[in-house]
Amino acid sequence: MFKSLILLPILFLAGACTKKNKVTTDGTIVTTIGMIADVTREIAGDKQEVINLIGEGIDPHTHKPLKSEVDRIQNAELVLYNGLLLEGKMGTLLNTRKEKGNPVVAVTEGLEDVELIGDADHPDPHLWMDVSLWTKVAGKIGGELIRHDSENSDHYTQRLAEYQKHLTDLHTHALMVFPTIPPGQRVLVTAHDAFSYLGRAYGIEVRGIQGISTESEAGTKDINDLVDHLVEKKIPAIFVESSVSDKSVKAVIEGAAQKGHTVKIGGELFSDAMGQPGTYEGTYIGMMDHNITTIVNGLGGTAPKNGFQGKLND
Secondary structure, eight states, rough: HHHHHHHHHOOOOOOHHHHHHOOOOSOOOEEEEHHHHHHHHHHHGGGOOOOEETTOOOOOTTOOOOHHHHHHEEEEEEEEOOOOTTTHHHHHHHHHHHHOOSSSEEETOTTTTOOOOOOSSSSOGGGGGHHHHHHHHHHHHHHHHHOOOOHHHHHHHHHHHHHHHHHHHHHHHHHGGGGGSSSGGHHHHESSSSSHHHHHHHHHEEEEOOOTTSOOOOHHHHHHHHHHHHHHTOOOOEEETTSSHHHHHHHHHHHHHHHOOOOOOEEOOOSSSSSSTGGGGOOOOHHHHHHHHHHHHHHOOOTTTTTTTOOOOO
């Protein structure tokens, strides 16, 4: 009897410790950026709840994770993030979770037959700017969903194939309209260097006022060199970005004006974030359709003003 009474508190404490250390999940799939969230939802359909952390107009390079976002990551059943240093400060938390064996996957890393731009220390993370590369990323996301929920593998496989067909159509459209830009004007200048994959895929020179990350600052020499380039080639427009300050863009426009060359703002592009939720531009396909249409028409080419699906706002 006495021994039993001694064992009861010990068993109670052991049970309490077990409950405290038990890792629980809330059954959600968490994504870090809207482009990944949209693809995941397209493939998952009604089989998964997908929660995205970094929304419209927010720069993932400099975003500091909120406590609520940290909790989401820690409680998620699966976390899908971009990788290649895009997530900045959030990346440390993601890598820590990954190293501990948690289901945390960088969707742009480890892809076959993908040549990254940049070097090992500073890779360019903006793969979504080349629709053909993002089609490969969609394939990886589909594979992760199947691995995560094999019971619905047929559902994911079918939806992935349908979605990749839409992406192929968009890529084909881009290959058709970019060559309509006059050869001497095929120079895309933006606030930061997020469009290099787009330039490589669709045959256009890309110049970012800032570097790959928005944490870098454009120096006076960088701006002056870019102004000279615009004046020499008589480039008609440069572009602002929805999630990046337009301060450096305005400095370039002013510099060109001082040298007698007028440069207009060709439009606002979506770089590190999509448009408003619930809109066509708030999807990956809509975001890229908007970018392609805005760039081509802004630089003197010809693209349908309502986009390749006729869904863009005027």
